[in-house]
Amino acid sequence: MKTLKTFAILCLAALFCGACATDDNDATTDSGLVLSFSPSTIYDNGEVYAEATLKYNGAIVNYSDYTLYDAVTDKPVALENNRFSSTKKGTYTFWAGYGTLQSNVAKVTVIATPPKAPEAPEDDDPANTNFKRRVLLTQFTGTACGHCPKMMNALYLVNQQIGDDIVLTAAHLFTEDDPMYLTNAPSLDNSLGVNSYPDIVADLKKNTGDTYATSNYVTSLVNNAFSRVDVKGGIAANVEYHEDKGFITATLLIKAKETAEFRVAAWLLEDNIAAGQANSGYTPVDGVNFGIHNNVVRKIEGKQSNMDYTGLSLGEIKAGETKTQEFAFELLDDYNRDNLRVVFFISTKEGNNWYVNNARATAKSGEFGFEYLD
Numbered sequence: 397m398k399t400l401k402t403f404a405i406l407c408l409a410a411l412f413c414g415a416c417a418t419d420d421n422d423a424t425t426d427s428g429l430v431l432s433f434s435p436s437t438i439y440d441n442g443e444v445y446a447e448a449t450l451k452y453n454g455a456i457v458n459y460s461d462y463t464l465y466d467a468v469t470d471k472p473v474a475l476e477n478n479r480f481s482s483t484k485k486g487t488y489t490f491w492a493g494y495g496t497l498q499s500n501v502a503k504v505t506v507i508a509t510p511p512k513a514p515e516a517p518e519d520d521d522p523a524n525t526n527f528k529r530r531v532l533l534t535q536f537t538g539t540a541c542g543h544c545p546k547m548m549n550a551l552y553l554v555n556q557q558i559g560d561d562i563v564l565t566a567a568h569l570f571t572e573d574d575p576m577y578l579t580n581a582p583s584l585d586n587s588l589g590v591n592s593y594p595d596i597v598a599d600l601k602k603n604t605g606d607t608y609a610t611s612n613y614v615t616s617l618v619n620n621a622f623s624r625v626d627v628k629g630g631i632a633a634n635v636e637y638h639e640d641k642g643f644i645t646a647t648l649l650i651k652a653k654e655t656a657e658f659r660v661a662a663w664l665l666e667d668n669i670a671a672g673q674a675n676s677g678y679t680p681v682d683g684v685n686f687g688i689h690n691n692v693v694r695k696i697e698g699k700q701s702n703m704d705y706t707g708l709s710l711g712e713i714k715a716g717e718t719k720t721q722e723f724a725f726e727l728l729d730d731y732n733r734d735n736l737r738v739v740f741f742i743s744t745k746e747g748n749n750w751y752v753n754n755a756r757a758t759a760k761s762g763e764f765g766f767e768y769l770d
Contacts, residue, residue, distance in 0.1 A: 433490075433502055448464060448479075449478075450462050465492070510726070513636075514634040515647065516634060519651065520765055524768050526769045527768060530754060531562050531618050532600065533596060534567055535547055536570075536585050537568055538571055539574045539575070540571045544674075549681045550609050554614045557615070562618055567693050587704060594609050599752035601621070625746055630767060633740055633763070635761055637733075644760050645722070647721070650718060651713075651718045652717060656713065658719070659700070660743075661705065662696075664695040664738055665693060665739055670687060670689075695725055697723050710742075737758065738759075
């Protein structure tokens with residue numbers, strides 16, 4: 397059975413526009429006081445700030461009328477205009493006192509400032525909008541999942557047959573003791589209605605029936621995704637690996653085939669990870685080693701909320717026009733940097749829902765133009 401886990405996660409920086417993505421860290425308190433910081437994650441350059449907001453029964457309290465306290469020392473903290481910045485990485489916690497009332501504890505995470513983003517990639521065929529479309533497949537798996545190797549077999553066979561039409565990703569969220577557990581997106585499975593393992597989702601569209609871990613099932617899932625919607629845009633990328641600073645940065649160029657609202661996201665993948673895998677007696681097909689894990693999602697950048705991973709909003713892009721978006725991944729020490737790749741995708745609205753419309757995988761460094769069909 398899947399281990400229960402908290403839905404509250406830290407938002408890592410996705411934008412280079414001088415502030416990080418906002419994450420809601422409000423909490424309900426018996427006192428009626430709710431303290432939050434926006435954004436809740438900032439860079440360590442001492443310039444980007446997180447601004448405190450205190451609400452009492454839903455109404456904003458003027459910052460001059462309450463006192464902020466360091467939650468570790470319980471000593472008052474003086475912040476100019478209640479704006480917190482720092483040049484030291486770490487997690488900082490605060491609470492507020494208003495009269496005799498005490499708020500919840502709110503936190504601000506300070507992360508390393510990324511290197512400058514690369515220049516936007518060039519479009520060598522500006523008039524062309526005949527983009528290739530790829531389906532994003534997300535496998536939900538885990539090292540303790542005894543039936544997940546059946547899906548590993550199926551995905552290997554599908555990739556051999558139609559690999560050019562798909563982008564494979566593997567989210568390890570079955571149990572938290574998995575060495576590849578996706579710590580910065582622990583609610584990804586729940587957000588997509590995944591409640592049993594193995595499972596697989598196409599284009600971040602919730603499955604409505606049982607998942608059968610066979611190559612025929614996966615192929616039909618891909619075919620259904622292609623028949624669901626036509627391609628609405630393309631992705632070009634300029635990606636840089638900063639070995640000395642431990643970052644991968646990217647600048648994307650998104651071009652619309654038709655006028656639409658777009659969202660965009662970036663996922664960091666790692667291949668060739670050796671880790672023991674429960675297999676319930678399954679036999680690997682030729683070419684598969686259950687103890688070697690590929691397409692593993694290590695970090696996700698760009699989301700709407702903890703229950704919506706369809707990407708950051710780009711607003712409307714008119715047909716034939718482009719917009720840019722920058723991303724950064726700070727690399728953890730346990731990543732094998734030789735085996736890292738990046739997946740980018742755009743999402744568009746279909747009815748009342750947002751689904752991935754196009755995806756592409758790139759190396760950790762290089763310039764990658766639009767994928768045109770002609």
